[in-house]
Amino acid sequence: MSTQHTIVEAHPIAIRLRNVTKTFGRGESAVAALRGIDIDIPAGELTMLVGPSGCGKTTLISILAGLLARDGGELRVFGQDLATLKRDRLARWRRDNVGFIFQQFNLVPQLTVAENVSVPLVLQGESVASAVRRANELLETLGLEGRGKSAPLNLSGGQQQRVAIARALIHDPRLLVCDEPTSALDAELGRRVMELIRGRSTSPDRAVVVVTHDDRIFHLADSIAHLDDGRIDQLHRVPRDTPARAAH
Amino acid sequence: MFRFAIKMLFGDSAKFYGILLGLGFASLLIAQQASIFVGLISRTFAFIGEVGHVDLWVFDPTQSYVDEPKPLRTTALDRVRGVTGVEWAAPLYKGLLVATLPDGSRQVCDVLGIDDDTLAGGPVEIVSGSLADLRLPDAVMAEVGSSQQRLKFPAELPPGAVPAPGQKFDPLGPKRAVEIGDIIELNERRARVVGLVKCAETFVPAPTLYTVYSRAITFAPPSRRVMSAVLVKAAPDVTPATLAQRIRDETGLAALTPSEYSERTLGYWLRETGIPINFGIAIALGFFVGVAIAGQMFYNFTLDNLRYFGAFKAMGASTRTLLGMVALQALVAGVLGLGLGLGAVSVFGLNASGGKLAFKMLWQIPLIAAAAVLIICVFASVISMWKVIRLDPADVFKGA
Structure with a gap:
C-alpha cells in the first residue's frame, strides 16, 4: 500500500505519479526497483530525490523523463500521460520538453563546446550555424564567453558542467532532470552550478528534479523526497527562511 | 546531426586512421591481387590477340588452349581453303623447340612459323629488320625487350661469329642481348637472326622466334602432322560466325573467332589450374583482413561513442537518426579507405607496367x-x- 505524498503549495502540479512501479528481470531474478511511488511535484520548484544507492532514484528520474517505461501506476508530466506515446513520439516529446544534466557530463569530445550545446536545437531541426550561434550566446550568459570553439576536454570540470547545463537549457525545456550535478565539483563550483539550476526552477511553468547525494546542496531544494527500497519514505519541505537559503 | 557524425569520426584520429588503413589495405589487397590475376590470366590468350587481321582460327577440335597445339595434317589447309566464303587461309606453326646458343647453353624457344607467301600472323611490332627478311635463308626474327626474352649471347663474341670447333665460353662470363646477325641452332639446324621484334607477354616462359612456315617445320621434329592451326580471313559477303559454322560442318575442325578462342583458352586455365583458387584465396584474405581490422576498429569506435549516442537518444534523437549517423560514418570511412587503397594500387600498377609483373586493372x-x-x-x-538499436537511453544515468 503506497502512501501519497503531496507538496502543499500554491503552484500547479508539474509531475504526478500514482502508485508507479517498476521491476527489472523476471521470475526469481526479478528486482523491484520502484514499489509504488506516489508524489506530486509542483511546477516552479526544485525537487531533490535522495536516498541510498539502489533505492530507485535513477529509475524514478528515468521514468519521469520518459527514458524508461513504468510497469504500473499513473504518470503525468505537464498533463501528458507518457504511456500513451509511441517510441518515436516519446523521443520527440523528450526532445521538446526535457533537458538533461548527466553526472558524467557526456560532452562529445570530438565536437566543440558550442556544437555540444547546440545538439538539442539541431535535433529540433535548426541549422547547425544558427544553433551554434545561439549556443555561443547562451555560453556567454554562463560565463563561458569565447570558449565556444574549445574542445570540452580543454575545460575544467566546473566549466564542463556549465557547458552541460547550457546544453540542457538551450531549447528552453519545461522539465530539467539532473543526475548528481555536483558530484564531480568542489564546494564552491557545486554551489555556483546549483545557483544556475535553481534559477531555472523559479519559472511557474517549469520544474527541476535533481538526484543527489550531496548534502551541501540540500538547502537549495524546495522539497526533498527520500527514497528507500523503491518507496518514498519521507517528503521534506525545506523552510524558505534557512540561513543558507537566505544567503542565496 | 550528420555533420556531427562526420566530426565524431574525424575527431577520433587514432581510430579513424586505423579504420582507414584497414579498409585501404583491404581494398589494396583485393584490387592488386585481382589486377595481377587478370594480368596473368590475360597472358594465356595474349598470343591470339597478337595475330591481327584474322577472322577465324581453325584447329583440332580436341585442343583446349592456344599453347597446346594438336597438330593437323597438311591437307587441313586445303580443306579449309575449299570452304565457300574463305577469302584466304594460311598455315601456322607453333611449338616449343630447343635452341642452342654459341656458348653451348640451351634455351627453349616458342617458334612461330607464319605463311611464307602472305606472312600472315607475323609480329605486330618490329624493332629492327624487315618482315620480308624472313624469306632469307635460315632467317628468324627474335623477341627482345620482354621479361621472357632470355636469348643471351657471350659478350666477347661479335655478332654473326660462329664459334670454332672446340671453342669454350665461360657460362658465367659477361652476356649481351641478341642482335641481328647472331647465329643459333634450332634442333641442330642453323638459324640466323635477321630482325628483332616485340611480342605480348604470354604465359609461355620462353622467348619467341618468328620464321616462315616452311622453315619452321624443318626445325620441328619430323612428324606427319605439324600444322598447329589455320588462320582464316572471311570473304566480305560472309560473317565470321557463319563461316565458322560452315568450316565446322565441312571439315570437322574447330573454328572460332579470336575472341571465342581467347575465351576457350581462358576457360581452360580457369577450370583446369589452381590459379583462380590461389588468387581467390589472396583476395578473400584481403576481404577478411578488412573485416577483421576495419570492422573491429569501427565497432570499437561505435562502442566508444555509445555513451554519446545514448545521450543523443535521451535528448530525443530517434533511432533512425542515430543509425543514419553510424551508416554515414561507415560510408565516409569506406569511400576514403577505398580511395586510399585504389590510389595505392594505381601507383603500384603504373610502376609495374612493362615489367615482369603481370598487372591489368x-x-x-x-x-x-x-x-x-x-x-x-x-x-x-x-x-x-x-548496439545502438539496443541502446537503452536510461543507461546514460548509469554512468556508462
Whole structure:
C-alpha cells in the first residue's frame, strides 16, 4: 500500500505519479526497483530525490523523463500521460520538453563546446550555424564567453558542467532532470552550478528534479523526497527562511 | 546531426586512421591481387590477340588452349581453303623447340612459323629488320625487350661469329642481348637472326622466334602432322560466325573467332589450374583482413561513442537518426579507405607496367573492390547499429 505524498503549495502540479512501479528481470531474478511511488511535484520548484544507492532514484528520474517505461501506476508530466506515446513520439516529446544534466557530463569530445550545446536545437531541426550561434550566446550568459570553439576536454570540470547545463537549457525545456550535478565539483563550483539550476526552477511553468547525494546542496531544494527500497519514505519541505537559503 | 557524425569520426584520429588503413589495405589487397590475376590470366590468350587481321582460327577440335597445339595434317589447309566464303587461309606453326646458343647453353624457344607467301600472323611490332627478311635463308626474327626474352649471347663474341670447333665460353662470363646477325641452332639446324621484334607477354616462359612456315617445320621434329592451326580471313559477303559454322560442318575442325578462342583458352586455365583458387584465396584474405581490422576498429569506435549516442537518444534523437549517423560514418570511412587503397594500387600498377609483373586493372576491379569495402562497412556498421538499436537511453544515468 503506497502512501501519497503531496507538496502543499500554491503552484500547479508539474509531475504526478500514482502508485508507479517498476521491476527489472523476471521470475526469481526479478528486482523491484520502484514499489509504488506516489508524489506530486509542483511546477516552479526544485525537487531533490535522495536516498541510498539502489533505492530507485535513477529509475524514478528515468521514468519521469520518459527514458524508461513504468510497469504500473499513473504518470503525468505537464498533463501528458507518457504511456500513451509511441517510441518515436516519446523521443520527440523528450526532445521538446526535457533537458538533461548527466553526472558524467557526456560532452562529445570530438565536437566543440558550442556544437555540444547546440545538439538539442539541431535535433529540433535548426541549422547547425544558427544553433551554434545561439549556443555561443547562451555560453556567454554562463560565463563561458569565447570558449565556444574549445574542445570540452580543454575545460575544467566546473566549466564542463556549465557547458552541460547550457546544453540542457538551450531549447528552453519545461522539465530539467539532473543526475548528481555536483558530484564531480568542489564546494564552491557545486554551489555556483546549483545557483544556475535553481534559477531555472523559479519559472511557474517549469520544474527541476535533481538526484543527489550531496548534502551541501540540500538547502537549495524546495522539497526533498527520500527514497528507500523503491518507496518514498519521507517528503521534506525545506523552510524558505534557512540561513543558507537566505544567503542565496 | 550528420555533420556531427562526420566530426565524431574525424575527431577520433587514432581510430579513424586505423579504420582507414584497414579498409585501404583491404581494398589494396583485393584490387592488386585481382589486377595481377587478370594480368596473368590475360597472358594465356595474349598470343591470339597478337595475330591481327584474322577472322577465324581453325584447329583440332580436341585442343583446349592456344599453347597446346594438336597438330593437323597438311591437307587441313586445303580443306579449309575449299570452304565457300574463305577469302584466304594460311598455315601456322607453333611449338616449343630447343635452341642452342654459341656458348653451348640451351634455351627453349616458342617458334612461330607464319605463311611464307602472305606472312600472315607475323609480329605486330618490329624493332629492327624487315618482315620480308624472313624469306632469307635460315632467317628468324627474335623477341627482345620482354621479361621472357632470355636469348643471351657471350659478350666477347661479335655478332654473326660462329664459334670454332672446340671453342669454350665461360657460362658465367659477361652476356649481351641478341642482335641481328647472331647465329643459333634450332634442333641442330642453323638459324640466323635477321630482325628483332616485340611480342605480348604470354604465359609461355620462353622467348619467341618468328620464321616462315616452311622453315619452321624443318626445325620441328619430323612428324606427319605439324600444322598447329589455320588462320582464316572471311570473304566480305560472309560473317565470321557463319563461316565458322560452315568450316565446322565441312571439315570437322574447330573454328572460332579470336575472341571465342581467347575465351576457350581462358576457360581452360580457369577450370583446369589452381590459379583462380590461389588468387581467390589472396583476395578473400584481403576481404577478411578488412573485416577483421576495419570492422573491429569501427565497432570499437561505435562502442566508444555509445555513451554519446545514448545521450543523443535521451535528448530525443530517434533511432533512425542515430543509425543514419553510424551508416554515414561507415560510408565516409569506406569511400576514403577505398580511395586510399585504389590510389595505392594505381601507383603500384603504373610502376609495374612493362615489367615482369603481370598487372591489368580492368574497370570492373575497382567496382569489385568497392563492393567488397561496402560489404565490410555494412557488416561493421550493422553490428555497431545493433548496439545502438539496443541502446537503452536510461543507461546514460548509469554512468556508462
